[in-house]
Amino acid sequence: MRGKSWWLGGALVSLAVAASAQEWGQVGVGYAWLNSDGNRDTYASQYDLSNGLFLDTLRLDLHSFFPGVSRFEVSASGFGAEPFARASVRAEWDREWSLRLDYTRRRGAFAPLFVGLSAASSFVPSQWRSDEFALARWTGSLAYDGWDFGRLRLDLRDVSRSGSQTFAFYGLGLPYVARSSLDDRESEAGISLETRHWPVHLLLEQDVAWYTRKSRGSVADGGQPLNTNDQYVLSQFTTPGKDSGTVPTTRLGLNYRDDRFELIGQGLYRRDRFDADRNDTTGWHLVGGAGDTSFIDALTGKADTDTKLGDLRLGWAATPSLTLRVVGHYQDSSSDLGVAGNEILRIVGGGGTFDFPLPVSDQGVLNRTDKDVAGEVDLHQGPFGLLVAYHDGSQQAAWQHGLAYQREDVTRDAKGWNATASLALGRTFTAQVGWQDQSFERYVFLTDPETVSRLWAKVTARPLAGLELSAYGNHDRADNPASEVSLRQPADGAGISGTYTAPSGAFVNVNLDVFKLTSSADITFFAPLLTSGVSRYDTNLLTTGVRGGLPIGKTLRLEAGALQVKDRGASLPFTSHAYDARLEMAGPLQFDFGVFANYWKYDLKNSGDQDYNVTRCGVSVRRRF
Amino acid sequence: MRKILLATLVLGAAVPVGAALPKGWVGKDTCTTCHEDVVKAFVAGPHGRRMATVAKDICPLELKGAVLDGSCESCHGPGEAHANDPSKTNIRTLRGSTRDASAGCTSCHSAQAAGIALRTPAHERSGVACLDCHVSGHAAPAAEPLLARDRGALCAPCHLAEVAQFSLPYAHREGRKPFECTSCHSIHGGTTVRGRVEELGRDRCVTCHTEKAGPQVYPHPPQMVGGCTSCHRPHGSPNASLLTRSSVAQLCLECHSNTTKFHDLSRPMFQNCPSCHSAVHGSQRDPKLFNE
Numbered sequence: 001m002r003g004k005s006w007w008l009g010g011a012l013v014s015l016a017v018a019a020s021a022q023e024w025g026q027v028g029v030g031y032a033w034l035n036s037d038g039n040r041d042t043y044a045s046q047y048d049l050s051n052g053l054f055l056d057t058l059r060l061d062l063h064s065f066f067p068g069v070s071r072f073e074v075s076a077s078g079f080g081a082e083p084f085a086r087a088s089v090r091a092e093w094d095r096e097w098s099l100r101l102d103y104t105r106r107r108g109a110f111a112p113l114f115v116g117l118s119a120a121s122s123f124v125p126s127q128w129r130s131d132e133f134a135l136a137r138w139t140g141s142l143a144y145d146g147w148d149f150g151r152l153r154l155d156l157r158d159v160s161r162s163g164s165q166t167f168a169f170y171g172l173g174l175p176y177v178a179r180s181s182l183d184d185r186e187s188e189a190g191i192s193l194e195t196r197h198w199p200v201h202l203l204l205e206q207d208v209a210w211y212t213r214k215s216r217g218s219v220a221d222g223g224q225p226l227n228t229n230d231q232y233v234l235s236q237f238t239t240p241g242k243d244s245g246t247v248p249t250t251r252l253g254l255n256y257r258d259d260r261f262e263l264i265g266q267g268l269y270r271r272d273r274f275d276a277d278r279n280d281t282t283g284w285h286l287v288g289g290a291g292d293t294s295f296i297d298a299l300t301g302k303a304d305t306d307t308k309l310g311d312l313r314l315g316w317a318a319t320p321s322l323t324l325r326v327v328g329h330y331q332d333s334s335s336d337l338g339v340a341g342n343e344i345l346r347i348v349g350g351g352g353t354f355d356f357p358l359p360v361s362d363q364g365v366l367n368r369t370d371k372d373v374a375g376e377v378d379l380h381q382g383p384f385g386l387l388v389a390y391h392d393g394s395q396q397a398a399w400q401h402g403l404a405y406q407r408e409d410v411t412r413d414a415k416g417w418n419a420t421a422s423l424a425l426g427r428t429f430t431a432q433v434g435w436q437d438q439s440f441e442r443y444v445f446l447t448d449p450e451t452v453s454r455l456w457a458k459v460t461a462r463p464l465a466g467l468e469l470s471a472y473g474n475h476d477r478a479d480n481p482a483s484e485v486s487l488r489q490p491a492d493g494a495g496i497s498g499t500y501t502a503p504s505g506a507f508v509n510v511n512l513d514v515f516k517l518t519s520s521a522d523i524t525f526f527a528p529l530l531t532s533g534v535s536r537y538d539t540n541l542l543t544t545g546v547r548g549g550l551p552i553g554k555t556l557r558l559e560a561g562a563l564q565v566k567d568r569g570a571s572l573p574f575t576s577h578a579y580d581a582r583l584e585m586a587g588p589l590q591f592d593f594g595v596f597a598n599y600w601k602y603d604l605k606n607s608g609d610q611d612y613n614v615t616r617c618g619v620s621v622r623r624r625f
Numbered sequence: 626m627r628k629i630l631l632a633t634l635v636l637g638a639a640v641p642v643g644a645a646l647p648k649g650w651v652g653k654d655t656c657t658t659c660h661e662d663v664v665k666a667f668v669a670g671p672h673g674r675r676m677a678t679v680a681k682d683i684c685p686l687e688l689k690g691a692v693l694d695g696s697c698e699s700c701h702g703p704g705e706a707h708a709n710d711p712s713k714t715n716i717r718t719l720r721g722s723t724r725d726a727s728a729g730c731t732s733c734h735s736a737q738a739a740g741i742a743l744r745t746p747a748h749e750r751s752g753v754a755c756l757d758c759h760v761s762g763h764a765a766p767a768a769e770p771l772l773a774r775d776r777g778a779l780c781a782p783c784h785l786a787e788v789a790q791f792s793l794p795y796a797h798r799e800g801r802k803p804f805e806c807t808s809c810h811s812i813h814g815g816t817t818v819r820g821r822v823e824e825l826g827r828d829r830c831v832t833c834h835t836e837k838a839g840p841q842v843y844p845h846p847p848q849m850v851g852g853c854t855s856c857h858r859p860h861g862s863p864n865a866s867l868l869t870r871s872s873v874a875q876l877c878l879e880c881h882s883n884t885t886k887f888h889d890l891s892r893p894m895f896q897n898c899p900s901c902h903s904a905v906h907g908s909q910r911d912p913k914l915f916n917e
Binding site: 045046070071083084090106108110135137159161167168169170175184185186194201203211213215243245253255257262264266272274276278280297299301302303304305311313335337338339362364366368380385395397399401402404405408420422423424430432434447458460468470471472474485493495497511513515521522523524535537539541543545563565567569571572574576602 | 674731735736738739742743747751752769782783785786788789792793794795796798832833835836838839840841842843844846849850863864865866869870871875876878879880882883894900901903909910911912916917
């Protein structure tokens with residue numbers, strides 16, 4: 001309610017300002033009704049448009065409205081019954097200062113598939129695990145351009161997450177439900193200086209980020225096991241601890257270009273310092289007064305990561321149409337990890353409390369080093385372009401989860417070619433075709449492909465005024481040998497799109513896309529005995545869409561669209577539909593009125609758990625100034 | 626073309642007395658002689674306004690204090706030859722998808738050019754030019770900064786395959802409304818603040834998913850080494866949580882096939898690894914990733 005009042009108040013204030021503005025603006029609000037049938041959680045995870053009032057649009061452009069301020073713009077949309085809301089402010093003043101401030105808020109929900117657990121007697125998908133959260137994000141920058149020397153800029157960012165997560169977990173051999181309220185925040189500030197008039201442009205940036213997380217756990221569903229009335233009742237699930245981190249980053253960039261040479265490079269250094277202070281308790285009450293038992297993790301964790309990164313690109317234009325380049329990339333990150341404290345088994349009963357602590361002191365490492373160097377031949381002559389590159393790189397990954405674990409240390413070498421040819425006949429016709437082929441010699445993970453090859457092409461044509469046609473296709477292959485997991489992963493995709501826009505404002509757009517991916521990898525099953533199996537995934541998507549808009553007379557405009565996605569693959573066949581229509585009418589006194597309707601349907605072929613039908617319709621009104 | 630010549634002629638004459646023009650430049654009054662309407666539209670537009678105020682010191686060309694007066698040639702290149710012979714071939718037209726066209730923009734916007742070279746070279750090698758996404762400043766932009774289309778439709782004409790992925794049942798919500806590729810992709814390269822940071826792969830995701838950024842005491846190596854796309858499809862997927870597999874167990878088993886026989890897959894509880902190993906993105910206290 002508080003949020004709704006905020007945006008409604010803002011809209012009214014903006015309306016008043018806009019009414020007196022010398023420049024341009026518009027304010028629009030709407031109201032929507034929703035009717036749903038089926039799994040509302042699945043719908044919420046995908047669309048989550050809901051009932052109620054919402055801010056359709058807000059826009060104010062005030063140039064030279066305030067003394068000394070040459071530009072002041074405000075825009076916003078989505079507050080209220082929509083999952084995505086945004087607002088922004090842009091201002092420039094004194095010919096030297098500029099301000100940018102953006103706010104976005106996303107409401108989210110997850111309804112993950114717990115397919116296997118459906119065998120449990122009381123399984124209800126939407127009750128097993130459901131995240132509902134709101135992610136609020138502020139970003140802003142203040143720039144000063146008053147110096148000949150260069151530009152000074154201050155950047156700020158703040159991301160916070162709130163909401164709750166309900167999840168099932170196994171404890172004492174039985175499934176229980178618990179809840180965690182979310183409280184995460186990351187704030188970041190950076191200052192940068194960019195030079196202008198030197199032959200080499202330099203960018204120096206210093207940035208610091210702070211992170212805190214204080215999720216608070218609680219017992220859900222009365223603490224009873226999910227599929228039985230057992231003697232063990234979950235009585236305590238508390239997470240009073242806090243995670244915190246500080247991440248300073250320093251970055252230096254440079255670039256120089258003239259008619260013959262180019263030099264572009266950057267270096268970055270970052271230190272992540274992360275602390276986790278935990279005192280989490282999971283406790284059970286034994287029915288019949290036998291007592292309580294609980295597990296307490298009184299632990300302090302620490303994770304420090306240093307990251308060094310460098311990029312360099314050197315180019316030499318041997319002739320006006322031929323450029324030779326060398327490109328290099330290096331990144332190294334090393335983490336020292338540790339945890340210390342006690343894991344405590346606490347038993348309450350028999351007239352006393354008995355603690356059985358188990359001291360914990362563990363250490364781990366995670367290091368990663370990437371190196372890559374490439375040579376490029378870049379040829380372009382008139383409308384033709386050709387770039388051929390060869391690269392040779394490696395990735396070393398080493399990790400040890402704890403002192404009791406074996407250290408893994410793997411280096412993967414990668415070599416490959418890629419070539420791209422392009423043709424551009426103004427904006428009338430453009431075409432690109434590319435080929436990529438590379439191979440790895442070792443594996444960090446079993447499913448890393450040894451060879452990857454990819455052929456792709458894209459064409460865009462604008463043969464007539466208002467008409468744009470485009471098409472694409474790609475053919476991918478990835479695999480690795482039987483000594484790993486016999487990975488086979490072919491993928492093919494193609495699509496066409498056409499759009500015609502008439503001078504009257506009428507338009508029609510059609511799309512057709514097909515995508516087929518079949519992946520298989522050898523895995524090991526454990527039941528009833530250790531046996532070999534194959535993990536297969538097969539998806540075969542056909543996406544068709546059409547959208548059009550049509551002015552009707554001088555006051556009406558109709559816009560409608562339809563989209564169908566059909567998966568004909570073997571793994572998870574489904575069909576989804578989305579239809580929408582909107583009719584707008586220009587009224588008197590610069591008012592516009594609109595009615596709209598949406599329909600969504602999701603149909604999973606092998607299960608009805610996730611299916612839904614949702615209809616949403618509403619009205620909107622907008623006033624222009 | 627005549628308009629460009631006019632603009633070149635007219636703008637050249639407006640350079641203040643004493644402001645030396647680079648060699649081969651004629652000044653904006655010379656441009657205006659033939660391209661008066663073009664010059665007026667530019668000066669009144671957002672690019673012209675910006676050049677008149679904030680950009681007065683940005684342009685590295687020798688135009689200090691007179692950037693707007695020299696604005697035609699700062700993008701279109703020296704106009705002397707074109708003024709003498711008004712042909713399309715002796716002036717940079719900025720039309721068409723060629724790197725020559727981009728040279729007009731990058732003469733001032735060198736930082737963006739450097740970022741593209743390092744971070745999105747595929748655009749460069751495919752011949753994508755600045756004016757494929759931006760308007761020059763003579764036309765009204767659909768969105769800022771000088772975008773030729775609304776942000777929601779900017780990338781779609783070329784990246785049809787990626788757009789199609791957002792139509793899948795489980796699509797990344799950031800792409801639903803509005804469809805802003807720049808929420809994750811930094812087309813011109815980026816700074817640490819705006820991306821925390823594009824340079825480090827998975828950090829594109831943890832800009833919003835901050836709780837998964839770590840570092841964790843017990844990390845899940847695929848996330849730290851291979852990145853989020855080891856298990857997730859970032860644009861959209863037919864599977865819940867944008868996973869690459871419809872079955873969670875099969876996804877895990879592809880790397881963890883050497884796990885213990887204790888995990889009897891005939892029992893439902895072992896078909897959903899996260900029901901016990903809930904800290905799949907890493908844990909601060911549990912090496913087996915049972916708890917975060």
